Amino acid sequence: MHLCLGGWRLAVVCDPPAVAAAAAQRYAAFTAGATAGPPDLTLTVTFLPATEDAHSQHPLLETRLVVAGTDYLLDAPDIRGRIELTDQRASLRLPSCDPLRDLEYYLRIVMAALAYQRGGLLVHGAALVLDGQAHLFIGQSGSGKSTVVALSPHAVALGDDLVLLRPTAQGWQAYGTPFWNWQAGQRAGQTSQGALRGIYKLVQSPEVRLEPLPRAAAVAELAANCPIVNDVPEWWPGLLGVCRELASAVPVQRLFFRKDNAFWNVIAGGSTTA
Amino acid sequence: MTATPDAAQLAAVPHQAPGIDSRLIDGEAVLVHRGQRMVRVLNSAGARIWELADGARTVGEIAAVLADEFAIDLPRAEADAAVFCAELVTRGLLTLNSQRVSLDRLSEHSI
Numbered sequence: 001m002h003l004c005l006g007g008w009r010l011a012v013v014c015d016p017p018a019v020a021a022a023a024a025q026r027y028a029a030f031t032a033g034a035t036a037g038p039p040d041l042t043l044t045v046t047f048l049p050a051t052e053d054a055h056s057q058h059p060l061l062e063t064r065l066v067v068a069g070t071d072y073l074l075d076a077p078d079i080r081g082r083i084e085l086t087d088q089r090a091s092l093r094l095p096s097c098d099p100l101r102d103l104e105y106y107l108r109i110v111m112a113a114l115a116y117q118r119g120g121l122l123v124h125g126a127a128l129v130l131d132g133q134a135h136l137f138i139g140q141s142g143s144g145k146s147t148v149v150a151l152s153p154h155a156v157a158l159g160d161d162l163v164l165l166r167p168t169a170q171g172w173q174a175y176g177t178p179f180w181n182w183q184a185g186q187r188a189g190q191t192s193q194g195a196l197r198g199i200y201k202l203v204q205s206p207e208v209r210l211e212p213l214p215r216a217a218a219v220a221e222l223a224a225n226c227p228i229v230n231d232v233p234e235w236w237p238g239l240l241g242v243c244r245e246l247a248s249a250v251p252v253q254r255l256f257f258r259k260d261n262a263f264w265n266v267i268a269g270g271s272t273t274a
Numbered sequence: 275m276t277a278t279p280d281a282a283q284l285a286a287v288p289h290q291a292p293g294i295d296s297r298l299i300d301g302e303a304v305l306v307h308r309g310q311r312m313v314r315v316l317n318s319a320g321a322r323i324w325e326l327a328d329g330a331r332t333v334g335e336i337a338a339v340l341a342d343e344f345a346i347d348l349p350r351a352e353a354d355a356a357v358f359c360a361e362l363v364t365r366g367l368l369t370l371n372s373q374r375v376s377l378d379r380l381s382e383h384s385i
Contacts, residue, residue, distance in 0.1 A: 216302035216321075220313045223306070233308040236295045240306065244299060 002039065004032035005111055006120065006164030006175035007193075011039035012107075015046045019099040026100060027178055029191050041114055042089045045103060050095035058098065060105040065113070067234050072113060083110060085117045108162060108179055112228035116235060120166030121242060124225045127158035127174045127194075134174035134194030135267055136163060137255070138225045139202035144257065146181055148202065151261045156189035162227075165196060165246065172196040172250055198267065199246075200255035208262045211254040218252035219243045278349065279356035284334035286370040288327040288359045294367055296324065305367055314367070319344060323358055327368055329375035333359055 001024050003010045009032055014020035024031070063076040065083070074081025074092065081092040090110050096102045112122040125138040126145035130152075137148050149160045158176035165174055176190040201213060201221055213221065222243040229235050257263040290296070295306040303321035305314045316324055319340060326336045333355050341351035362368040 214300065214302060214315075216297075216299040216304050216315045219297065219299055220304045220315045223304075224313050231311070233293075236306050236308060240295060240297045240304060244297065 001027065002032045003027055003030045005030055005107075005177055006115060006166055007173075008040045008111075008114055008118070009037060010107075010110070011042040013042070013044045014103065019047055019103065022100050023103055026104075030178055040088060040118075041085075041110065043106075043110060044089070044091045045106060046091075046093040047099040047102070048093070048095040050097050058102060058105060059094065060102055060109070064231050065109065065228065067232065072232070074109070081106070081109075083113050085113060104179070109228050111164065111177070111179075112226070115164055115166065116226075116229045116239070116242070118166065119242065120164060121222075121226050121246070122177075122228070123163050123165055123222070124161065124227050125163050125199075126160040127163040127176070128152050128155040129158060129174075129189075129192055129194035130155045130264070130268060132194055133197040134158065135197060136165070136174055136199045137202055138199065138221060143202040144204055144259075145202065147259060148257070148263070149187070151259065152264070156192045156194075157187045158190060158192060158194070167245070167249075170195065172246060196250050199250055199252040200267070201252070203254050203256045204258070205256035206258055207256055208258060208266055209256045210266050211256070213252045213254055215244075215247055215252075218247040221252065222246060277353065279333070279352055283356045283360075284332060284337070284352060286333050286359070286372065287329060287331065287374050288323075288333060288336070288362075288368045288370055289329035289375060290324070290327055291367055291369050298325065307366060310366060312365075314365070319354070320358060323355055324362075324367075327359070327362075329371065331374075333370075 001012045014023055059076060059079060063074050063079055065072045066075055070086050072083040079094040083090040092106050115122045125136050126149050127134055127136045137145050139145060146160045149157045158174055159180055161181045162177050162179035163174055164177055165172055173193055174196045175193045223230055223239050226239060229239055255263060293308045297304045298321060301318045303316040303324050323336055326339055337352040337355040340355060341348045359368055363370050
């Protein structure tokens with residue numbers, strides 16, 4: 001299976017074959033041709049049989065990346081994971097009751113690491129594209145990211161949970177991912193992309209308005225919303241640097257919003273209040 | 275109203291704790307406590323205190339710099355600096371020592 005996420009190409013080798021077939025179906029929208037070029041990373045994933053009571057339901061969720069020389073390990077009982085970014089390969093071997101979901105967690109980890117290594121970010125946020133321009137909404141769980149997506153059927157939704165950002169010669173671009181809230185499902189258009197025009201920290205409020213976020217606070221917000229990477233202490237100095245570049249290139253603002261789509265008036269209209 | 279710091283508080287030497295990554299951005303500071311996985315932002319006065327907390331200056335000396343640069347009364351600067359340093363100590367971002375560190379030790383903690 002060859003995937004293209006954020007313009008990066010992944011070759012995924014999955015065992016057993018039944019999981020590979022299910023994964024090919026799950027990620028069909030992101031499938032890339034094997035002949036389109038060499039992969040940025042080759043993943044080998046092996047799932048072993050597991051009993052329901054032998055492990056926590058999704059042990060990968062509780063496993064952190066640990067630095068081992070130039071590589072990164074996912075090291076926990078029964079889990080053997082390694083990401084070798086310099087050699088462009090990664091591997092995972094674990095017992096799993098739910099291989100498809102564990103594969104998805106692993107893909108999130110790998111994509112966060114790959115994006116960071118290439119100067120980009122996998123950000124916890126929702127992103128919408130309107131008129132070719134992408135708007136990224138960040139905030140803690142429950143802040144309204146999925147609500148913003150649901151309130152915007154007229155916009156192309158890149159994601160409601162994790163969005164890929166990468167710098168290009170034309171500025172920062174936002175890319176859709178298959179990493180949506182598991183309960184919410186996905187929406188057509190997730191493979192799209194757009195030039196990143198604004199980043200908004202969501203604040204639920206009766207009034208609708210924008211408020212600039214000081215640069216330092218913006219950097220802190222962005223870094224706090226880069227899961228996986230911000231769990232690796234050795235990556236923090238670089239993470240702050242990337243977030244500073246992003247906050248310098250793209251306006252970061254607080255968006256006070258209520259549960260209707262009036263926020264688009266201040267975002268797309270350029271006004272600070274609605 | 276903030277209490278006036280005593281002589282011991284002003285003589286204490288604050289030092290950035292190990293395991294903190296920091297960036298000065300537009301006069302403010304972003305601090306990351308690796309162990310606690312916490313990110314904090316300091317305003318301009320706080321960022322200046324953080325910058326000056328190099329293990330070579332006392333709280334009183336840092337307050338004198340603040341009083342000069344921010345054009346505030348020295349007693350107020352001393353009170354603010356003492357309270358702020360104590361808060362950062364509570365959060366594990368600073369240590370308060372009774373002696374100044376030597377210059378070669380300073381380099382161990384530069385980021």
